Amino acid sequence: MKISNNPPQHLSNYEVLQHFLDLKEDNDYLQKAVADNAARQVVRAHAQYPGAKNKFGDPVEVPHVDDLGEEDLAHEDDAARRGVSKELVWVQDEVIKYLCADYNVTARQTADGVAKLADQLQEYGFTKAELLQACNLAPQSQVGLYLIVEEAETRLPQPFNETMNQIVDEVIAPTLLAEPPEELWPYLSSTVHTEIAQNIIDDTAEYDEEAYDNEEEYVHEAEWGPGREGGVDDEEDTAME
Incomplete structure (x- = not known):
């Protein structure tokens, strides 16, 4: 294992967008391969058991799958074993959506x-x-x-x-381009600035309310004095007397 002492390289938003677009292309292929592989398994099972029925007693619906060569089938099997991370797909979509929003210039670079x-x-x-x-x-x-x-x-x-x-x-x-290129049109999103400001205000108000509730609970537990339950030390002193 080699340890690199080079300083980290910072990426521009444009480079990040291109990386996530490539990642999306890879994940889209994986999702299709996983779905096709599952459908192919159903087709193979139906060929082996043509009279199979589901738990409701209805005939099993046979999906349509394209015929592939041995090499393509091997790639599909590898993709099915590799699988797709739903969390990664969510992060990928959110990053692309943010960088392609109309309040960013990244899509026009x-x-x-x-x-x-x-x-x-x-x-x-x-x-x-x-x-x-x-x-x-x-x-x-x-x-x-x-x-x-x-x-x-x-x-x-x-x-x-x-x-x-x-x-x-x-x-x-x-x-800067006058408008985003056509290949980015499916990812463009529009957000009104007032909506962003309102979301920040709502999140801040919710945070302040939670902090206030926690402060009240802390003050209530810290109250001591006459007529209230004594501490552990008070009980020990009474027992010793």
């Missing part, structure tokens, strides 16, 4: 565009963290870029306002 953006931003002295954030967010306004670049007033060439507008209009904007 390309590999060449992200690489070109990272190269050009280095000329302005961006740090690695700022480069990654700029590639992920691709801000479309000076305000959005200002939130990424630390101490922009002193680090960017003066006048920094014009420099930031130049970065937004001439560096970032040309790397």
Whole structure:
């Protein structure tokens, strides 16, 4: 076993999206292979026992499966033994849904565009963290870029306002597509910003309510005084007397 001392490599959102799209393609194949393998087992059982019936006494319905060669059947058997993780499929779908949402620019990015953006931003002295954030967010306004670049007033060439507008209009904007490519259309989702804010408010209110309930319970258990049950030490002192 080899131990790598290299620092971790950070991935852009575009690279993460491409990875999960490849993962989805693999999982889709596995799901189909598992279903086809199960159907093929039913066909084989029906061929061996043509008069078989289910627990209700009805004839077993024979599913249709495509004929495959020996090599394809071997791949299907391997996929059936490998199986599919439902948890992984859920995570995969949620990540793709998030990265393809309309409030992200990831679906409108390309590999060449992200690489070109990272190269050009280095000329302005961006740090690695700022480069990654700029590639992920691709801000479309000076305000959005200002939130990424630390101490922009002193680090960017003066006048920094014009420099930031130049970065937004001439560096970032040309790397984005006008609309997502057709192959990503099935994964696009739209979320209203007010809905996101309301979800955050509801989650915060629920958390505060739980914290308040726990605090009341703690205070109730911590109450001591006259007329209340004494502690273990009090009982021991009374017994000794």
